[in-house]
Amino acid sequence: MSEVFMGIPKISYEGRQSRNPLAFKYYNPSEMIGDKSMEEHLRFSVAIWHTFTGTGSDPFGSATITRSWDNYPDPIDQAKARMTAAFEFITKLGIPYFCFHDRDIAPEGKTLAESHKYLQEIADYTKGLMKGSPVKVLWGTANLFSHPRYVHGAATSPNADVYAHAAAQVKKAMEVTQQLGGENYVFWGGREGYETLLNTNMELESDNMARFLHMAVDYAREIGFKGQLLIEPKPKEPTKHQYDFDVASVLAFLRKYSLDKDFKVNIEANHATLAGHTFNHELHLARINGVLGSVDANQGDELLGWDTDQFPTNVYTTTLAMYEILKNGGLHRGGLNFDAKVRRGSFSELDLFQAHIAGMDAFAVGLKAAFSLLETRELEEVIELRYSSYSSGIGKDIVDGKVGLRALEQYALAEPLIKNTSGQQERLEAILNQYILRG
């Protein structure tokens, strides 16, 4: 097949002074940061849906984007052309991974059997492309939200036939993910929630969702799927309230239904802010609870109330995210998936490259700043000192479980001189600036 992105060379690193829009200024894949290369640390991934099926339509306007791979009358031909273009794109950017929904890569058929067949055909075709290519699958998933059958939910639909259909889609999508060597399988419940409590049985829906996930765990074991299973939290949109609101909600759910050993979370920056949290809060909470699985790398606009899925360019966000990821010992099987779409007004193919470059550079800056912060331990030392009272004396007794209210009251009645020290937030923010600007 002929080249799609004509005239666009493989993107290479030119350094921070470069004014070439088609070059990395900060992302230097082979540069060693500690004992791993940038590429190994960052494990970037392209999202097939936004980048290869996005049209720029929004609730008030139709498509602004037309791609050369959309010119095929036959949907299977189109699907193959799209995947071929994706491989060229991913390769030119030097990105190691991609992610997909079943319905991004293959068309929905008239029957479920036909849909399965189409998906298998594209999976086989993709497998062919992967031979001799460095491109791998970070994760696969089933789209259980776009088709009108899922109007009231999939695993939480009030309609058991819909539930069954969703189960079948997950089964097939998981098989295909396994065939392609996918390192993770993701559940995002865009329709798992409610529009109004006036017509909702939340208890049954929640129990049914748990049953669904148990079935998925069982099936993964049955077929020997070794990838991580991930739940992606999002508080709202499209649904008014989504059950997987945030990391804490997912933890509550997993623990209730004894699923906490089987699932980790896939954290998206823009979903975090829609839930009222910072991105790094969600990463941190997942990390200390042992469920930080993978990351959807994008950014929102905190003054807008919907999921803008912008390419991540804010270096504060990328630095604080990489700080958590490095403290997690890296993302392990997970990666940084650009679940981000070019703006509706950025409709050229050039924009696709420029947007990914912008995001990759921003994460490279963040990685270096975060690594340096952890290497100097400048923040770590502040924190250790701040909590040092728990390393000895009454503090240690508390941590060791040796005291109760009675003993603590006795201690407090003796009136130890309470001496709090400043939290120094402003100084710490200034230090953060220094690390980032040194970038």
Added chain:
Amino acid sequence: MSEVFMGIPKISYEGRQSRNPLAFKYYNPSEMIGDKSMEEHLRFSVAIWHTFTGTGSDPFGSATITRSWDNYPDPIDQAKARMTAAFEFITKLGIPYFCFHDRDIAPEGKTLAESHKYLQEIADYTKGLMKGSPVKVLWGTANLFSHPRYVHGAATSPNADVYAHAAAQVKKAMEVTQQLGGENYVFWGGREGYETLLNTNMELESDNMARFLHMAVDYAREIGFKGQLLIEPKPKEPTKHQYDFDVASVLAFLRKYSLDKDFKVNIEANHATLAGHTFNHELHLARINGVLGSVDANQGDELLGWDTDQFPTNVYTTTLAMYEILKNGGLHRGGLNFDAKVRRGSFSELDLFQAHIAGMDAFAVGLKAAFSLLETRELEEVIELRYSSYSSGIGKDIVDGKVGLRALEQYALAEPLIKNTSGQQERLEAILNQYILRG
């Protein structure tokens, strides 16, 4: 002691046509709603802090409110006068309960021992007032957020001496609550959270908070305290991020630390909306998880981003709240505590009465509408019908755990005709209006 609210009689029910600002238009305490009186259903409570210590100060202005009971040079005299006034107020409104923090009812001493002594003195005084009075204690709590020692938290302070002091305060406050026959004991962690992750060890803080609550459970058992232990979720304010963000966060926490059998939640309307949820969402979630303990009855302004703690007057909110409460079989040991403050511009003593009357009437309207909805089962039937596919066939197999992905795929491949039915949100909202307006 002489009458404080001179010229204000016991508030009585005059019916919906009354234009008397000092009468109930909807709240008729002895009216039977099903097999319980309105009074028994609603279990109202006055919040000592807002109503008896509130001054109308805000971050941009000083006190607009001066109360007659604040005219005492000696803080103990003042505390007694305040409690005496409270009893007169509560009695005139015919409210059965009140709630308090340790530091609302008694002054902080120069030492912890002195604080304990003051608190005991006022507890004894209050016990005296309770004799021969119908007024009871709904819940007590310790104020672990106002004093500067708690600047960085109490049970999550980086300073073990602060932790010990907080523990001592809880111990004493629980004892006093028990002495006064309090039916619940509440934990609200206004400073349990962080301002910036740059200086925070969230994992240690979270573990320490769990240790603290375990100590409280142990001590409650030790002294034979029979009241419910409650955690009150709030997402932010005063702290940037609070660990008890919402009901789901509390559930995740309780389950992690095996505290889920020991605690229920105290849900505040305005805290729900600050977390991005409706009030009835939080009640519903707590109910189906078996942790709906008690309610802080107020309302926020959804266009403002802070805790306005307004008196609850919105009858939609009260109706949907009462719907959840009735489905819970009532509040049991919990109640509806007016954690609400008169506006800064509502500075007269008359406003205190008018505000409580407004709130009580709004809940009475809500109770009647909700009861009627449950009696006719108009919404319940819609919901039962909507989920009826889970009562037989494949749906029942799903619920009974008889099928997995493989069986469901087989079922779906047979292409059952998927027939979704409308969710009818608009019709249901119109029905809700009819029940409320019938009021």
Added chain:
Amino acid sequence: MSEVFMGIPKISYEGRQSRNPLAFKYYNPSEMIGDKSMEEHLRFSVAIWHTFTGTGSDPFGSATITRSWDNYPDPIDQAKARMTAAFEFITKLGIPYFCFHDRDIAPEGKTLAESHKYLQEIADYTKGLMKGSPVKVLWGTANLFSHPRYVHGAATSPNADVYAHAAAQVKKAMEVTQQLGGENYVFWGGREGYETLLNTNMELESDNMARFLHMAVDYAREIGFKGQLLIEPKPKEPTKHQYDFDVASVLAFLRKYSLDKDFKVNIEANHATLAGHTFNHELHLARINGVLGSVDANQGDELLGWDTDQFPTNVYTTTLAMYEILKNGGLHRGGLNFDAKVRRGSFSELDLFQAHIAGMDAFAVGLKAAFSLLETRELEEVIELRYSSYSSGIGKDIVDGKVGLRALEQYALAEPLIKNTSGQQERLEAILNQYILRG
């Protein structure tokens, strides 16, 4: 043409006890409220776009709604069938008006000339339907946001060819509105704003928008169009920042460019809340500035950050809106247009009726409560008394412009006893409840 909404009779008033989903419980069109009937007060209008072109698609899912009038292969046939169905629908509901965008009622052609021709053909067809029908046009407008040419704006596009195209569309839409006897012509600038200031010349865009509106005023005069010209404020969505953010922004703009005599505003409830205002705030501000033109009657979800365009069922909102409208002496040439869409899950044709009934009933309740409040003057008297200090003495001197800082200082130095009185917000909210619940 055969009946579309088979089996659905003309909707009639059955009173508040009715359980018939296809009857009005509160809206009784001929009931006199003061010297006007409900129908004359409320001037309802159906929005062709949501109700006759809405599909239930959202950013995460495709159409859930298919209508019988969408079954025509030829777009002109379809457009006629749609309009015929609309007339049946509007007539069955007894609604006097409808509103339309050019592209709702007629398809976009391959050329502008063809688009003009299509639009004229449907306008002629509609004129035919109007003969012998009571149905009238409240307002028309041009859709300058859906087509990809408007990706960067219409009157604020950086591309002068786009600007010219938009001008041509407005010219034709205004002509058609005039032909159909439309009482208003509306400008909603969904793409008039920016996505990022990094690529924006706001000053030129603002000047160009003013030039555009001046041209429209000139052309309206030239052709003798007697309708009101209206601007519809909205702060954001689809565009990150829209220039017509809220009523105040529109006033600033109109005054800057000497357009304030030529335009009024069309206020939408959900746009108000997205801008951080209540609906009645925007109505009030428009009213006291003499620009309250017309209303888009819907409601948003204040916990969601996008334009949900729900049918208005909240009787607080409708009561406070009608209060402003009655104080305005009514809407004059404007009306209450249901710029509201059935929920994606409310996909049946029945829902279209139920949703409009819900909205009409809610406004009928609001009208009666507001009228009664104004008749008793219960709030008006509170306000008059509250500001009475400006009717005599120093207050009158201030209002009459007789004093400056020097005289006021002299007055204040004499230390008049400053006696503020309570604002009594809680009592007033309780009064509002009484008027609504009396409903």
Added chain:
Amino acid sequence: MSEVFMGIPKISYEGRQSRNPLAFKYYNPSEMIGDKSMEEHLRFSVAIWHTFTGTGSDPFGSATITRSWDNYPDPIDQAKARMTAAFEFITKLGIPYFCFHDRDIAPEGKTLAESHKYLQEIADYTKGLMKGSPVKVLWGTANLFSHPRYVHGAATSPNADVYAHAAAQVKKAMEVTQQLGGENYVFWGGREGYETLLNTNMELESDNMARFLHMAVDYAREIGFKGQLLIEPKPKEPTKHQYDFDVASVLAFLRKYSLDKDFKVNIEANHATLAGHTFNHELHLARINGVLGSVDANQGDELLGWDTDQFPTNVYTTTLAMYEILKNGGLHRGGLNFDAKVRRGSFSELDLFQAHIAGMDAFAVGLKAAFSLLETRELEEVIELRYSSYSSGIGKDIVDGKVGLRALEQYALAEPLIKNTSGQQERLEAILNQYILRG
């Protein structure tokens, strides 16, 4: 008087590698950026209120901060000590300006006359300190929001006596500002707005506010005050709705009452975001309307809904702000006033220095990045090219007012090929990163 900030030297520039918390890393006052020094560009100012009267109290907790200058039993002695400390602090930081409210610098007396006297005494004292000192007054203002008399507003109070008192306070504060050579006088209407429309006459309040400002303009002329008069927009907090919501609202108001020649605006970052705008949006809008007067340099937390008034450390915000300021030809008589408070947990005197250093460094980085962007014209050229269609042909005719709808329709009917170009937002954000990181 003895040194207050013992052991803290004059803060000097040490460069980006410095790890000295008491040194500038980026702010080098004498460094020339174009034809002005950094110091001349940035015109920093200390806010007396936050920095010298702030206590760390919040709605849920009491003071965490005690300052050495608060140790005086006599309020006049305390006021003098505070001002003396302020001069030492400002001088050590090398900041050229400070700003004050009347009641920050002098106590409220028992009578207005006494308050005037106190204020005059401190003004005289301050004038003494200014002799031989480089420290100047950027602006003065009157505090018309803290005292309970202003509970319902000042210039919009329903009580004419309050209005008169406010007028007297403004008169005196303006005189004192003039005596101290203040370059601006500011109006912030924290209580000018409403809590509920149920008790509000917005029209009278708005007219009265205009009368108040006209009186102020007249008096400023009368006494020959040469400073700029500024209005500071803020949407809400403490009041539910404030009339000076944002720059657009202020423009609408000024234009309505013919005050637009007399006032400019003082824009605060955190107020911008509370209104739903970016800081640079508000600066930009003010700039192109010729009213960009001065800046309150702080930052908010976009995930929190109240005015956090944090020290500005985000270099994106400072860069984009400086871009607008440089395009404005600088701030002229205005400046960058740190209307920012150390966090409640940053209670040491060291934090005061560290916080100002953090803010000054962030603005220095922003100045350099913005200056460089304007020097290379990288963004300017993108914008010029983007709008170039208005420089010739039909675009120029539009701008020159030579065409109306009719002519534009003729043009459009000829079907010019509409060729939109990408907005390239992602590329521009990447460029911005390069300029900042070069910093």
